[in-house]
Amino acid sequence: MLSRYDKMPSAMISGNLVGKTIGTVGTEIKERLAKIDKPAGVNVVYSGQMDMQSKSFSSMGIALLASIIFMYLIMVMLYDSYVYPMVVMASLPLSIIGALLALALAGKSLSMFSIMGIIMLMGLVAKNAILVVDFANNMQKSGHSAIESIKEATSVRFRPILMTNLALIVGLLPLALATGPGAEWKTGLGWVLVGGLTSSMFLSLLVVPVIYILLDKVVYKFKKGK
Template structure:
C-alpha cells in the first residue's frame, strides 16, 4: 500500500487529485499504452522532481475467458443458455427464494462453497446437464484461458487513455513538472500517442498565459487614469517604475514552491499594482506641489521622501499584518487564502523597500522641472503683456492724430467762412 498527502486545489470546484496529472491518449490498445506509461513513470521518478507518482492503468485484475466448443456442445444437446444459466447459478450468488425457520426469513442461495470458486481448475469440473438429462463436466465442451487485465479502462476525448498523477517535491513548482513532461513527450513519445492535462496542471496550462494579458491590461488602465489625473505621461511612469520589483517579490515564494500560479495568485498580483502605485502617488504628488512652490526637483523629492516615509511604512505594515490571518489559516479553503496572502505580503514588503529608493531616483531624472515650466510661463505672460501694452499705445497715438486733423479742418473751414463775410 502507498500513502501520500498533498494540498487540495486552490480553486474550488476544480478537479481534485494531485497537482500534476498527465493524461496519455492513443488509438492503440491498452497493452501498448501501459508500456509507454511505464516508461514515462520511470523517467519521472528518475528526474528528481516528484516525491510521488501513480497511474490509474495497472494490469492487476485476473480474468478467465471460457471458450466454448460449439460442435461438442451441439452434439451433447447443450446450448449456450444452458452453460450460462449453470455458471450463473453456481457462481452468481443470487438468491432464488426465501424460507422461514423459527420465525425468521432466510435466503436460498444456490452457490458452490467458496473453496470451489477461488480455484480456476474447479471451474472445469462443474457439471452441465445435457439434453438427455446426463451431467457432463464443463471441460468436455469448453476450455479456459487465464489472463491479467487492467483494473479499469478509461477514455479521454473518445481515445484510450491513462493518467499519470504526480506530486512535486517541496520547492518544485507545477510549471517545472509541466515543462518536464512536455519535453519528454516531444522527444520520446512513440507515433500515435499524445497527451493532455487534468486538475491543477490543466488549469496552469490553459490559464497560465492569461495572467500576462490580465496584468498588462490592468497596468495600462492604471497608467491612463494616472496620466489623465496628472495631465502628464511622465509622472505615471515614475509612479509605476517600482512595480517590477514588487512583482519580483511576489513571484519569489512561487519560485520557492510555497504556492502555485492560480486564480488567487493572479488576483494578488493585480492587487499589488494598486498598492505599490499608492506609494509612488504619495511621493510624486507631494514633490510636484513643492516644485510649484519654488523648490528644485532634487529638493522636492528629498522632502517628499522624508515626509511620506511614515505613511508609506504604515500602509505597508497594515497590509502585511492584514495578510497574516490568511497565511496561518486552516481548514477548508486554507490553501486558497494562503496563496493570495503570500503573494501580497511578499510583493508588498519587497516592493516597498525598493520604492523608497527607486522612485526618488527616477523622479530626479524623469520628472518635469516645474520651476522651468513656471519661469517659461511667466516669461510668456510678460511677453504677452508687453505686446498688449504696445498695441494700446499705438491705438492712443492714432486717436490723437485723428483728433488733430479734425481740429485743423474745423479751423480752416471757420476761417474761410469769416473771409467770405
Template sequence: TDSVMLFAEQALEAMRSIPGTLQQSLSVENGMPEMAVSIDRDKMSALGLTLDNVGLTMQLYFQGNSTLKFTEGNYEYAMNIRADKAYRQQAEDVQNLTFVNNKGESVRLAQFATVALGTGPNKLERYKRNSAVTIRTQVIGVPSGTVSDQFLEKIATLNKPKGVRVEPTGDVQSMADSMSVLTGALLLSLLLIYLTMVLLYNNWVDPFVVMFSIPLSVIGAFLALALTNTAMSIYGMLGLVMLIGLVAKNAILLVDFANDALKEGKTIDEALIQAVKIRTRPILMTALSTIIGMLPVALSTGSGAELRNGLAWVIIGGMAVSTLLTLVVVPVVYKLMHGKTTRKMQAQTEIERMMYE
C-alpha cells in the same frame, strides 16, 4: 493499442510515485476479452465486397438493428434483430458469417479475414478525434500545477510510442486557461491605470514614474513564493492584480508631493528629499497594516489553504519589497525623468528675473 495501454500503465505508476496524489486510475482498463477480425482488403475486393458492406453486415450480426418496430393493436414494440448469442461466442462461428457480394453470391468471412480471440480495452475513449486514455488522480495538500509538472518530468524519461502525445486536462487545463485569462487582465489593468494617470497628470512622464514601482512588487511577490515554497496559482495571480493598485498608491504619494514642492520653487533634490521624509511614515503605515492583515491568511491551514496562502504571500512579499524599493527607486527615476525639464524651467526663471532687474 497494446503499446499505448502499456505506456498508459507506466504513466499511471509514475503518477502513483508523486507525493500528494491519491486514488490514481485509468479511464480505460485493459484485459477485457475481445474478438479481433483482421481483414485482407485485397482478397475482399477480389471477392466483390466493400468495407462498408462488410462493416454493416457485422454490425447487424453483433449489435442488431434497433430501428425496427412491431405493432400489435394499439401497442408498438421496439425490436432488435441480431445473431443468437450462441453464434457470437466462438471464432469458428464468426468465421462462418456470410456476406452477399455485388454478384449476389455468398462469401464466408474466413475467405478474406482471420478471426482470433484476445484481450483489449474495456471501452474506446476519444480526445480531439484521437484514441485516448485519461489518467485521473485526487490531489491533496499539493497544488495541481506542481503535480502536473512533476508528472510531465517523470514520463519524459519513459519510452513513449511513436505518435503518442501527453496533454493536461481537467483541473490542470482549467487552471492553465484561467491563468491565461488573468494574465491578459493583468496587462489590461496596467494599460488602463497608465492611461488614467496620463489624463489626471496631463503628461506622460509622471505616470511612467508611478508605474515603475509595479515591477518592484512583482519581484517581491515571486521572492516570497520562492522562500515559502509556494506555487503560483489562480489566487496568486489575483494577488498580483491587487498589488497594482496597492503599490501604485505609494508612488503616487511621492510624485504628487514632489510636484507640489517643485511648484513652490524648490529644487528637484529638495523636493524629493522632502517628499521621502514626509511621506515615508504614511507609506510604511499603509504597508505594515496590509502585511499584518494578510499574515493570518498566509499562515492558515486546512482544506484549500494552499490556494489562499499563495494570494497572501504574493501581497505580503510584493508590499514589503516594493515599499522599501519605492522609497529609493522612484525618487531616482523621478530625477532622471524630470531633471532636464527642471533645469530648463529654472534657467528660464533666472533669465526672466535678470530681464526684470
C-alpha cells in the same frame, strides 16, 4: 478506463488534490513523464482543471496588462502629464520581484490565484509612489528644486507608507500562513501580496526618487528646447 479520444484508443487517469495546487502537481507530473520513454504513437494530453488553468493564465495576463494601461491613463489625466505617471509605473516591477521571491521561498507555484494577487498588488503598490510624487510636485510648484522636493517628499511620506504597508502585511499573514482544506489556494495569494508589499515598501523609496529626478531633467530639457 479505456475509451477513445480523437478517434484514438485512450486511457484516462484522474484524481483529486489535497494539500497541493494544480500547478505544483501538474509540474511534477510533466517532469516525471518526461523521464519515461513512451512507445511510438503514445501521447499525453492534459485536460480538466490543468487545461483550464493553462487557458486562464493567458486571460489573466491580458487582465494584468489592461490594469497597468488603465492605471497609467488615469494618472495621466490626474497629473496632466505623460511623464510623472511613469515614475509611479516604475515602482510596479519592484513589487513583482518581491512577490515571486516570496512564492519561491514559501515553496508555492504560480497559480491563477497568485496572478490575481499580482493584479491586486498593482493598485496597492502604486499608492506608495503616488504619495511621494504628488508631494514632490506640490513642493516644486512652491518654488523648490526637484532634488529638494523629492528628498522632502521621501522623508515626510516615509512614515505613512511604512505604517500602512505594515498594517496590510500583518493583516495578510494569516492568509499566507493558513492551513487546512483549501488552504493551498489561499496561501499563494497571501504570499504574493506579503512579498510584493514588503519589497515595494523599501525599494520604491530608493528607486522612485532617482527616476523622478531623471525624468524631471528630461522635462526641463524639453521645455528649455522649446
